[in-house]
Amino acid sequence: MPEESTTPDLVEVAREVFEAASRRDVDAMMSRYAPDAVWEAHPLGEAFEGAAAIRGFLEGWFSSYEAYQTMPEEIIDLGSGVVLAVIIHEGRLAGSNSELRVRDAHIYEWREGMIVRTTVYADIDEGRAAAGRLAEERGRDV
Numbered sequence: 856m857p858e859e860s861t862t863p864d865l866v867e868v869a870r871e872v873f874e875a876a877s878r879r880d881v882d883a884m885m886s887r888y889a890p891d892a893v894w895e896a897h898p899l900g901e902a903f904e905g906a907a908a909i910r911g912f913l914e915g916w917f918s919s920y921e922a923y924q925t926m927p928e929e930i931i932d933l934g935s936g937v938v939l940a941v942i943i944h945e946g947r948l949a950g951s952n953s954e955l956r957v958r959d960a961h962i963y964e965w966r967e968g969m970i971v972r973t974t975v976y977a978d979i980d981e982g983r984a985a986a987g988r989l990a991e992e993r994g995r996d997v
Contacts (some may be wrong), residue, residue, distance in 0.1 A: 858973040865932050866930045869930050872970075873925050873927050875925075879917040889966065889971045891906075892969070892970055892971050894972075897971065898976075917949060919997065920946040921933065923946035927941070928942065936965040937965075937990040939983060939986040940961045942958070942959055942960070943958050950978060957963025958979065960979045960983060961974070962989065
């Protein structure tokens with residue numbers, strides 16, 4: 856009988872994180888982040904270091920919306936613990952009737968089944984290129 860892999864399917868785990876985001880379930884999202892993880896948001900020009908800072912960012916982000924959902928357009932495992940996701944965010948800011956739709960690229964770096972870094976790019980092509988370079992660099996380090 857073949858031995859089952861203990862390596863998580865990173866595409867499926869990423870999909871679970873996006874489902875948790877649509878539910879605004881920060882606990883479920885944070886269960887996938889390492890304690891020393893970093894969330895780098897290029898569009899905002901900010902970085903959040905450590906699980907507490909990431910949690911605070913996410914809670915603040917979700918609380919600013921009356922309605923919010925995130926839908927992965929594509930999720931690709933590039934190998935070497937690098938996952939690229941193109942995401943569509945839809946929502947309505949609190950106190951507004953206007954609908955918001957944003958598309959961006961998220962790069963997830965994984966180590967030992969945990970997210971150690973999320974990097975967000977507003978420019979999808981820039982995010983794709985960065986993810987490809989990162990996967991190649993990490994592949995050489997193995």
